[in-house]
Amino acid sequence: MSRDMSYEAINARKNQIMKDAMRISYEDFEWDGIGFDYEKMMREVGYSMEEMRQIQLDNGVGDTPLLEMRNLTALARKYAPEGKGARIFIKDEACNASGSFKARRAAISVQQAKRLGYKGVIAATSGNYGAAVAAQAAMNGLKCIVVQECYDNDKVGQPEILEKQRICEAYGAEVVQLTVGPELFTTFLGLLEETGYFNASLYTPFGIAGVETLGYELAVQCKERFGKYPDAVVCTNAGGGNLTGTARGLLKAGADHTQVIGASIDLSGLHMASDHDFNKKSCTTGHTGFAIPFVTWPDRSDCPRNAARTLRYMDRYVTVKQGEVFYITQALAVLEGYERGPAGNTSLTAAFALAQQMDQDQIIIVQETEYTGAGKHTMPQLTFAKQNGVEVYFGDPDTEVPGKTLVFPKDPSMIRAREYDLKKAKCSYVHNCVKNYHMTEATKQDIQYIMDEIREDESFVVNELKQYQVKIKEV
16 A cells, blocks of 8 residues: 655654654653753763874775955954954865865765665755765765755746755755745755665754764864964754754864854845745855754754754844945955855854954954855845846935845945843744744753753743743643
8 A cells, every 4th residue: 555645644754754764763862841851862872083194094084174265354443443353264165175164064974874775865955065965975985865945936047046056966966846835855854764774854953963063173273283272163053953063063072261252144024935035035044044943942943852052042133234244244355365155154244243352362263164156156045136136226224225225335334233121032942842842831850951952040940931931830
């Protein structure tokens, strides 16, 4: 008898599909109530830092250079108060096989698939991760399918996304191309079940642990060169794996006082699942339309429990504008001689502004770059924006309206890192706990779990829960 492949039926089988596709029993980590044992889940990776670094090095990944941006630092100091202007560095992850930090995630996931005897791997992504999985699968003799949401309903795709489609195919992957909408996850689940391939999701413990080597490396490199750990590390934030893995690696290296700052492009007002809005954004990664939902509820991913949990690790969260990111992308090329893609330049834009608030003897590190070229380059993205009715001009970036205008700063002094209220995000997380688990009461374990998730004290969590008439159990 053929299986029911309807949306409802596939999603009803999702837990078993996931278990078969990773051989991880997520039920083993669940607690009574709303929580689960996050650290136990991460230990299930089963690889030490040394083992992960060796796996990555054997597959063209890791040991990337830490580069000082002397000219961008000098430019930042020009606009900073006297004595301010931290030294800006970047970890040049474009040197990895496939050209981004996501090769770190893919190397560990593909290695796990190979060790467990899977014939192939599947990833659902429209970004660099698909290319990374495809490249690592090719190196290790595995088949690869990338499920990619790449078009609006008129079958029009952004240059950046189509470039990622191209590179996945260049590495030998089969790319399943979808229009924007709810079918991505269901298609992904159906393919996992049909093929029996390994789930190389962005959000498995293997994927997040693979990024730990990035935080570890940059901490060690900084300490060896300058005798201290970095004062701040800025991570472009979307689904949260970049920041989570980097922060965990920093802690494992001993850099427990380094401030971890998330940075995203402000795309307020655009709905990422809207066909109308899909091609109105001019930056397809590291933006608030993706990041905020994952910050406030990580378990919306394609795994039963998401290993990327930013509120556990993020000290600050800032936003920048699309026009500012394009401006810094060009500044990086003409001032430093490095032409790099858009994702890392989101955090570089934030670092340029944040450095002006820090002392000159401090160090701020942008923890990743990515390759550029073809559709990922600034010019095709700007041309595409104009074709979609977006007005592009120089002015005050604060006047930018996502989907309508893209405003380059008149001069670098106008580039800002706008503080996002993390308390607001934490309150939203508590609200989502109540809503998604239909909470009417909370145990001490529930409260402790939320405290760990959002790094707040008991009184904060209890007060938030009481706003929703959740009863606090004393025993």
